Structure formats: structure tokens, C-alpha cells
Amino acid sequence: MELAELVDAENLPAAVVQLLIRRDLTVATAESLTAGLLAATLAEVPGASGTLQGGVVAYQNHVKERLLGVDPGLLARAGAVDAEVARQMAEGARHVTGADVGISTTGVAGPEAHQGKPVGTVYVGLAGMPGHAEPEAVLLHLEGDREAIRRDTVRRGLQMVQARLTRWA
Known part of the structure; x- marks a missing residue:
């Protein structure tokens, strides 16, 4: 089965792990909104240890500052739900x-x-993506309850990684 065919939600994590491994890239997560769900979703894939380095659950701003190096002035001005904070x-x-590669979620x-x-x-x-010199952030407007928003965030984040890695040859 070709990686391009692995686009449904069930196979998406495996497709992303495969793409990262094939491109000899490692990945880490920084999660606020998803509180570790993104890293756990990747870790469920057999062979994920070939790419997943780890993750930081940074639910509170002081954790974002101390562990991830997010600018405290930015957090004070913009709050945690911000494109530059995500970058x-x-x-x-x-x-x-x-x-x-780094993937973050905040919202x-x-x-x-x-x-x-x-x-x-x-x-x-997203940071460290091949073909993208600077970290980027994408704004999503999701619907549903807490669980649906968190799961959709993981899915959409993985789709972003897949799309960028698929375009990068």
C-alpha cells in the first residue's frame, strides 16, 4: 500500500510515522490543548520508537515558559492561544x-x-519541517465538545505533517 493511500483517520498516524522514518526525521510534541493525546496517538503505531523522541505537556503558561522557552512577555500580551505561541x-x-520536527497544539x-x-x-x-525555513502555525476553527475538538486537533495536525512531508521529496 502506498503512503498516499493512507489518508483515513484510522491509518493517518501510521502514515505519518512511516513518512518520518522514511525521511530519517525525528519528531517531538509540545501539547497544551491535547495534553499528550498527539504523542500518545503517534506512540500507538508499531515502530514509532524509530521517530518519536518525546513530548511535553505544557497545559499551564509557566510550563510553556520554563520547559519550552515560550516568551513570557508574549504569553502576557497574547495569551496561550496564539499563532506565535504555537510556533x-x-x-x-x-x-x-x-x-x-516539532508539533505543537494550543487552543x-x-x-x-x-x-x-x-x-x-x-x-x-510546526517547526523544522523540510522546505519550511521558519516555524509556522495554522489557525483552525473546530466544532464539537471537548473530546471532539481535542481529537480533531490531533487529526488535523497529523494531516498537516503528512501533507508537508508528502510534498517534500
Whole structure:
């Protein structure tokens, strides 16, 4: 089966792990909104130890600052649900684990708005992606309850990684 065929939600984690291994890249996560669900989803794939370096669950801002190196001034100004925070978290994951690629998640899963951001506002950050010199962040507007938003964040983050690695030859 070709990697391009592995796009459904059930096979997506395996497709991403395979792409990372084939490209000899390691990955780490920095998770706020998903609280370790992204790393756990990757770790469920047999052979994930060939790419997954680790993850940091940074639910609170002081953890984002101390462990991931997120600028405290930025957190004070913008709050945790912000594109630049997501980029810094992804870069921080790479730094603390020595991984090639960092993926981060930050957002509002509900049940109520947080720091003026509505439920379903999510940023996924990527750092160290081949062909992308600077860390990037993508804004998502997701719907559903807490569990649905968290799971959809993981799925959408993995889709982003898959799309970028598939385009990079």
C-alpha cells in the first residue's frame, strides 16, 4: 500500500510515522490543548520508537515558559492561544528533545471561551519541517465538545505533517 493511500483517520498516524522514518526525521510534541493525546496517538503505531523522541505537556503558561522557552512577555500580551505561541512551542519541543520536527497544539476546547477566544479556536504549530525555513502555525476553527475538538486537533495536525512531508521529496 502506498503512503498516499493512507489518508483515513484510522491509518493517518501510521502514515505519518512511516513518512518520518522514511525521511530519517525525528519528531517531538509540545501539547497544551491535547495534553499528550498527539504523542500518545503517534506512540500507538508499531515502530514509532524509530521517530518519536518525546513530548511535553505544557497545559499551564509557566510550563510553556520554563520547559519550552515560550516568551513570557508574549504569553502576557497574547495569551496561550496564539499563532506565535504555537510556533515557539513547536520550536521548544525540538530544542528540548533534539528532534528534527516539532508539533505543537494550543487552543480552547471548552466548555467556555478562554481569554476572549471562542471554543474551537486552535493553533497547530510546526517547526523544522523540510522546505519550511521558519516555524509556522495554522489557525483552525473546530466544532464539537471537548473530546471532539481535542481529537480533531490531533487529526488535523497529523494531516498537516503528512501533507508537508508528502510534498517534500
